[in-house]
Amino acid sequence: MQVSVFVLVLFCLCLSVYGKNKHEGSIKHDDPMLNTETPNYKEYCVIGAGPGGLQIAYYLESSERDYIVFEKGHGAGTFYNKFPIHRKLISLNKVYTGKTNKEFNMRHDWNSLLSNDESLLMTKYSEEFFPPADVLVQYLNDYATKLNLKVQYNSTMHDILKRKDGLFQMWDQHNNAYTCKYVIVATGIAKPNHIDFPGSDLTVPYEDLTLDLKPYEGKNVWILGRGNSAYEVAQHIMGVTNFIAMMA
Template sequence: MQLSVFVLVLFCLCLSVYGNNKHDGSIKHDDPMLNTETPNYKEYCVIGAGPGGLQIAYFLENAGRDYIVFEKGYGAGTFYLKYPIHRLLISINKRNTGKTNKEFNFRHDWNSLVSHDESLQMTKYSKDFFPPADVLVQYLNDYATKLNLKVQYNSTMHDILKRKDGLFQMWDQHNNAYTCKYVIMATGIATPNKPEFPGSELVDGYEDLPIDLDEYEGQSVLIIGRGNAGHETAQH
């Protein structure tokens, strides 16, 4: 379990931010005022309220740290309102392992986050081996609510910069400034991987695929890529 948590934390720290620079430029990044004011200061700023962001928030909450989670959506796990597009997770939900060891059983539950609340387990939310994505959305929102995690929704952060005094500063879509000592990125992979090749402009991306099977009747279909999305699409 310790190794799994370490990998999750490392994954969150290594993710990148995607999006355009939206700051209006009225505040210069080298302005000395940025070294004297600390608007809306938090020691830890976590960006993204998906599984990674919420898991980090849980540990920060239990450690009594000063933190906030920024989420651009109106709730936790909004990524899973669209993906996977065929609406079944590919992470297993094995409710019966034949064992009584909790650690062993938890290793066969690929969806639940770590917490002290045993009611917050996906095995209690769905009996399906591959649960519906909508169930995971409900689970993540319950996780954030029941554990009193400090999540600020409808907050799109941009222009993250490191000031001369070593603090980070950023702004939301309303140009409200926030300052923090540490930034943890948990935004996930937000842009599709679109390889370029002759004719690639004619290809439909996974993110735009219709799920109505009538759309494919009598058609020859070529799937480029044999990762999870490719296999999910082929099975559908």
């Protein structure tokens, strides 16, 4: 039976920090050993090398703090290697403001991070009002490299726990232990929030959408959600669809 209505669901994304405890049964969270050993100690542990993690790292570096940034990807800002799926940012990059005041211009630059290096501005990387997502990835990696930020890539952290002595301890995917006084979680949007409801098995989540317009031609499309990604998709397909309904 042919389905006349192409149903599309854009799922919200949620943050998942802890996950299943891989050490359950072998290391108890109140084990005395966790109060006597401090493997790979850093005062600050930042999890995630996206815009938030890198901005925090800049201030920690500038203040000469003892810190490390853990990033599960092979480079900075790897989230933006896939998202947004239509590869255009929706954050402003207004190069020509008619003003020379740096503070005024920064208010029209929604992508740049703060630093003392004026070459590290997104307006130096693209003149497009909505830059390509790939440009942001390049910018974030240059930001981390040029400012000598201490980022450890290919490190997926799990089992974050607080010890009796007040320190935090965690492990990477190779079961190497790390200890720190402060943990800053900067993972941002981590996992899709798949909503279960009657008919949800007939929907297509945002992360699996095709950019091919052929499946949408002449169809009625229902978009669940009215956030940024919802409007992004609606704008992409509106030229070939019969009707688009958005529900929040």
